[in-house]
Amino acid sequence: LPPSDADIGAELHGWARDLFPICRSLTGPGVRETLAYIKNILPDLQIHSVPTGTKAFDWTVPDEWTIRDAYIADEAGNRVVDFRKNNLHVVGYSEPVDRTLDLSELQGYLNSLPEKPDAIPYVFSYYKRRWGFCLSENHRKALKPGRYRAVIDSDLKPGVMNYADLVLPGRSEREVLLSTYICHPSMANNELSGPVITAALARMLSGMKRRFTYRIVFIPETLGSIVYLSRHLEEMKRKTIAGFVVTCAGDERAYSFLPSRLGNTFADRLARRVLRKNVKYTEYPFTENGSDERQYCSPLVNLPVVSIMRSKYDTYPEYHTSFDNLDLVTAGGLQGAFEIYRRCIAALESAKVYRAVVACEPQLGKRGLYPSLSTADTFAAVKNMMGVLAYADGAHDVADIADILETSVEECAAIAGKLAAAGLLEEVA
Amino acid sequence: LPPSDADIGAELHGWARDLFPICRSLTGPGVRETLAYIKNILPDLQIHSVPTGTKAFDWTVPDEWTIRDAYIADEAGNRVVDFRKNNLHVVGYSEPVDRTLDLSELQGYLNSLPEKPDAIPYVFSYYKRRWGFCLSENHRKALKPGRYRAVIDSDLKPGVMNYADLVLPGRSEREVLLSTYICHPSMANNELSGPVITAALARMLSGMKRRFTYRIVFIPETLGSIVYLSRHLEEMKRKTIAGFVVTCAGDERAYSFLPSRLGNTFADRLARRVLRKNVKYTEYPFTENGSDERQYCSPLVNLPVVSIMRSKYDTYPEYHTSFDNLDLVTAGGLQGAFEIYRRCIAALESAKVYRAVVACEPQLGKRGLYPSLSTADTFAAVKNMMGVLAYADGAHDVADIADILETSVEECAAIAGKLAAAGLLEEVA
């Protein structure tokens, strides 16, 4: 595993800046543009197209949405609300419109947040045909009575839903899932933090020898994971040992953990261990879920999938508004989340199980592993080595031992490796 | 299940007032009179007679006791202690006597409580022949030296021990036990609260469609439950899923919980859940037991029986004295206990288990169950529905899910019913 990269946060923030202006949605060119950008980082990424009308469990892929332009113009023709300034201004999946209406009638098509008067809300309507605009409450109040022209230059017609995946084989067929979504327009924590961290983790994993196989998935939220599961469910149920939904991982205010549905899988224990050792964090109950773990953990799917976040969706004031931007998401915020995920992968990769080959303690001194002169300080110096020997019983993995010894997985892995090299432990799995 | 009845407390207090004067004991006319009163409320109640000498496990039914009158008269013939004023004045199961004695000799037959100088204690001697009187310490001190005539007009001769039961069949053969005792003379919390609440619960159950079968038992304490178990043990071991000893449930000062012997049965979890959600309560260890759970939970019987009380026996100052009366037990106190038991029954009846029929979340929107316009508030509005879907896995019952979602069983049952009606869940059990 490569060491921590102190500059990765800045690189990720750069990717997020590139991707920020794109108008993503459940379907459409914005998703493809985003996936193409990620494929530049991950050349082996496979991009898939699922036609409109495709069934997936209880769901059907809807028409594809293309948005080219949208605005509200006053009587003088000035754009008073302009999609080109912020793609949140149009309600997602708006049908095409070109109408002139009085302000009073126009109000029925406007969305704003009185309690957050400067924020443009994020609103969409995937499964019911509508049109509408979003704007800040103050902006809305400033609209003068009169007639306005509302124009949305969009298409809603049969096409495809896109997603991408990358399976990186390891020595073991057993899989680790990394899943993130690429379906929100210009928002940063609740969108771009996920794909940029996932892309960076995938790039790191591509360049290293892997114990486990990694399945990395970039999908539109909800329908994307449902379609993905409809195509890979049996395989994923058989192979997945741990999964992570990477989302809301870019600000600097918090670390958050959402456990799996039943809360005590290997993935839960591992993630909690990594979090506990490295940062302060809040654990939410699974009932506070809200992203693709809803599908991955649903009763008949029931994969061991958790989510490690910075400020969790639905808990921070900028959530689902124009304030969820690249001031909120920082290089430092991304760096921190990346590092936690990197450590989870390190913990997974190093979670080896060893077993003693000789009864009682081995004589470490004759192998140069124990001080020859015994003083009151002797044992402290070799305490962790003795601890690894004590718990290398074929039932505790290296991470479990690190937990018992209250030290790092890395140190225990290094000690166990040294003892195995000396012929004193054998690797079990 | 019928809704909460805001006036039931007053009705129960009326029943208790009717039953208060009757002199009940282990056997005798007072028990029959009490059971006859309850049969007026529950016409299908079965009243049973067990002859003196009947063996039940390690026990034998003793002679029947009939008490007609009892008093101590002074030399002038004035009744200075009079059973007609309070039936606690005679020691339970006193043999007949008519003797004139000096006060000093009479003292050996008197019982009082120096530490509670105004209370008449409750004393009985079922298995050893004795006679005696009970009176308050102050009353006793006021007796002047002189000669007194002690008269107890009682019989102790072969007869019967009575008890009653009522089995209300449900769709399932599995049974819920409600057990209460009818063997104490004029006391209210530690006697009448139990039978009046149990009778009202039985009346409510009689009038509703039942999922479970209910076995409702009115017995003399200890020997009654031993005899009852000697006749129904195998059946009750096979069928009982939860049981409740209804006792000490009429005052307003506390709620108390006595778990089953091992403390973690379905009945324990359900009762704790109902208590936790509705009231403040104290949980006692099983070792603080003292009523028929001693028999129901004994090692070779081992039924899942718990007890929900207001002020628990042996913890309140009026316990086993004349102060345990209908000032202490109130309409409000009875109302509260009835309501908790009603909610336990509601929890039992609604403890349904559902399982998803489709992988991943179903598409609720196309069934009108999910908002078509998605904003930041969307998920909150359907959060509990999503929670029910997440845990409807065939392993969590509706009450378990309510616990996880921190909402009411009723809400979860309603949601699960709606989802089942929409074909999205199937009922498992």
Place this chain on the structure above:
Amino acid sequence: LPPSDADIGAELHGWARDLFPICRSLTGPGVRETLAYIKNILPDLQIHSVPTGTKAFDWTVPDEWTIRDAYIADEAGNRVVDFRKNNLHVVGYSEPVDRTLDLSELQGYLNSLPEKPDAIPYVFSYYKRRWGFCLSENHRKALKPGRYRAVIDSDLKPGVMNYADLVLPGRSEREVLLSTYICHPSMANNELSGPVITAALARMLSGMKRRFTYRIVFIPETLGSIVYLSRHLEEMKRKTIAGFVVTCAGDERAYSFLPSRLGNTFADRLARRVLRKNVKYTEYPFTENGSDERQYCSPLVNLPVVSIMRSKYDTYPEYHTSFDNLDLVTAGGLQGAFEIYRRCIAALESAKVYRAVVACEPQLGKRGLYPSLSTADTFAAVKNMMGVLAYADGAHDVADIADILETSVEECAAIAGKLAAAGLLEEVA
């Protein structure tokens, strides 16, 4: 089991005073002299000799060390450091030497503790040939420049390693292990407290009827237990139900508990129970181990061995120095530790399992075991008897029941014995 002996502490302290001057080490005459002293107390003790070169798992018994004299003399021939004053002055296992050197060169052979300037440290080098002296930092600083003669009159040559054991058969083949070490020179808490308490426990056990078999072992630490296990491993794995490493059990400042490796064996529960009921104590994690439990609990051995101590090794300032002496270890300190071990043995011996023979409660009254007159106080008087009846289910031993009833094992054992005598309980194991 004999009752507590209020004077045992003083007797143990006397034994410790006798043994204190002897220069023990891994091997040599000091060990034999110590074992001979203990054989005076325990005539059936078996003393064993293991030749140099004997293999035991990963280890080999080294040459035997004999130390006769050691000193550093100044130019005038005065002994400025003298083994005859304190046997800690010589590094354990020092090879023979007779050299005259400048103070500056001599410094390389001296050991002292700058942070404890008045203490002589305890230092040894079993497996690498060295020589050296130990002295206090202040003593060392007082040495004047000049030439010194360093003399160590010792042998290191093929011989034996000694240990001793005593197996006291009980009615059951199942064994309890008591293990202590006899390999440290003049130190008191971290040496003599162990053998003197173990000898006294063995003497007590010799004189009583035993339920279990007791295996009592006096060994040099580490290599001794490894050799012992190499000769008895299969038998001990099959038979041992609980074991104790008796060490650091003589001062008055603390009680300490080191659990077994996995922390939840019968021995752990029993020891915690005895400690909790009798004293305040600190529980350390197994990772703070440091004595023969390292071998007894190693993964392929995995015996249920714990350690009850007063001030645990490595936690008190006098540890491994000349200050660990018979001022630190007191009669009271030894008394307290002996008493805890005595109570552990009492708990073991009385840990019987009973089962009810009749359904429901037996009728105690007809056997004179229950008051015939029932008042409010009746149940309190027989509460523990009712508790024993409630939990005598073949799954809780008497000590478990005592735990549940929050009373002593002795009381529960007495009650259960009385109930068994009355034919109401049968002993299961």
